Amino acid sequence: MASFLQLPTELRLHIYDHVLADHQHVRKKLQPSNAHFRLLHTCRQIAEEAGTTFHRYVSLLHEHQIHAFVLYAAPSLLSRIEWADVANDGRVFHLPKQDQADAAPDTPLSSLHIALGRMTSLRRLRVFPCRQGLPLNLQNTMSLHRSRRLGLSFERAMFPTRPARLAAYELYLNPDTRVDIFDAVLPDSAVALRFSGEIVARPEAHDAVRMPCLRHVTLHGVTGSYFDRHTVDRCFPDAHLESFTYALGHRLGFEIRNHHLESLAASYGPRLRKLVLLGCSRLSSTVITQCLENLPALEYFALHLVTVDELRSNFVNALPPCLATFKLQVINAWYAVALKDEERALCDSIESVVLLRDMPLQHVCICFRAQIMAEGAREQRWARIAKDRMINLQLGPWEDRMIENM
Template sequence: MAPLLALPTELRLHIYDLLLAEHRHVRLKQQPSNAHFRLLHTCRQLSEEAGRTYRRYISLLHEHQIHAFLHFAEPELASQIEWADVANDGRVFQPANKDQEDSETDTPLSNLHIALGRMTSLRHLRVFQCRQGLPINLQNTMNMHRSRRLALGFERAMFPKNAAQLSSYELYISPETRVDLFDGVRPDAIVTLRFSGEILAAAETREAARMRMPRLRHVVLHGVTGNYFDRHTIDQCFPDAHLESFVYALGHRLGFEIRNHHLQSLAAVYGNSLRKLVLLGSSRLSSTTITQALECLPALEYFALHLVTVDELRSNFVNVLPPSLTIFKLQVLNAWYAVPLKSEERALCHSIEELVLLRDVPFHQKTVG
């Protein structure tokens, strides 16, 4: 520890930030732990220097940690938390009689909502799959709510009363988990949004006309199931947004498949502001639509495409890559039942060699498969 303390203070602070960023990095949808707090118990100096940053982040993996947080965390410390990773149980008690729904609110089974309510400075929330969802006193809890029924309410289990105002809202859950979107989170303040799971937009049935996302800049769709995105264009899903990055990955064999009209609406509405576009596992996009979309993206800097060809590869979209592009990744695969399009793929490779590899200002990264 002595060599670390011998470094200049500014360098040590930078190291603390790098360590925390690495610790918070999500790998294979696994929720990070609270191991970053161990550094604060090393010595008084490190506790004072790193504590200002490290105490702004917490991870609650199960009910035991939630209980410990509620019991030991001082209100002053809880109010400093700006970034939280949580495992959401998703179950709530609802009135057994529908006539009572207007007078009684949903009561979450877990105490997660109490913990989140104490984080008054919370702005970044990542939600993970709950793997230890049974509360410690489940039987006593059921006895207290005999007149109510147990139901699923993904966001109401976290925010049953007041809608949360977050700048970053990310879901790392299984494709089978049902999400009533924006049922407890306000969409108008979100800047970064990541979707996974079975998306059911609560706003679609209740307040669709008032749902606006004027601050939204970054969207990730990974392993999304359900038919919400199948029935809407991209601009309809994110009204009033000004997207700078859009990342799509199929992520599941029954997941939402991005189609031509989705990419067309994305390019038409957000073309002037979009700087990053990632399309992974795309088998429903035509080469013509990809070409037309790239022609509408003059500010694009990052483009990654994993394309599964079925019966066509007529349009050479490499020829219309914008000059602003600095990172380009491409993998073209044939569907198992399709005839290989060898001549078309050779034309792509030839264009990549001439326009990318031999370009005066080379791209930062090139991958051809």
């Protein structure tokens, strides 16, 4: 401890920032805890130095913790919270449809909305499934809400009376969790959005929003038909995307298709610096090539492609010159014939265009079938080239590790 406190104050502050960032990192879609506060009990000096950083973030994992937070959190601490991870119960009391003309706002069953309402500086909200929700005592509940019915309203359970404006709104939900997006969270100030679960949107709510600040979008494990029915630019009107990340995440999830990728490149191509496409079986190689040709600023490209009946266009040749990270994994669907000749052509292009290019890439991850990699000692040759050119090369499956950290 003495040696740590002997470090320069600026370095210690940087370490506190790093510790909090690592603690906040979501692994396997599990909500982080409040274990970062334990460090504040080490000594008075660390409590004073790290408190300013650590009190900017809180995680509310279950109803008992939410209730204690509402009762005991000091107003001075509440006003400092900028980032929150919460478990949303989603249950609200509302009037029957015939009585909704003069209805009062929905009443959430959980106290989460009270906690969020007191976080006056909240800018980033991540929402997780509620695994320890409030038990429902039907007799007491119905006596308090005789004319109301219990239902689900995901966003109004968090913000029942006043819409929220956030810089980052991220959902880490199960595929069967229904979310009425833009119902109580307005994305006009959002810089980052992450969607998962069954996404739906009321037409009047969607048509009323614009997203001029939006720069980063992640879709992982999204179900429902919302994104199937709209192009990317229609889903995120007025956005200026710099990164777009997609992962199938569920066998019945939303599958990105050619018209989505075409609208992405047409609307955001000059600005897009990061593109991640994982678990794609509905994209044609021709559209992938055309998309890459329209992304001159792309620095990070990851593609896990499941081939079905074609691999005619060699999209590796269309990679932009400013690319720094390239990840590619090609497999064929279980019911499809392996396109080995086309895969060999991709490998030849990877060697000449990626590994031997004038300006070496920083990070390359490649995964093809073992037979292709063994031909002509390709794997050993690539490893030797990467070592000579100081390229961080990883051969073998990489998609699962990347999804775990999404």
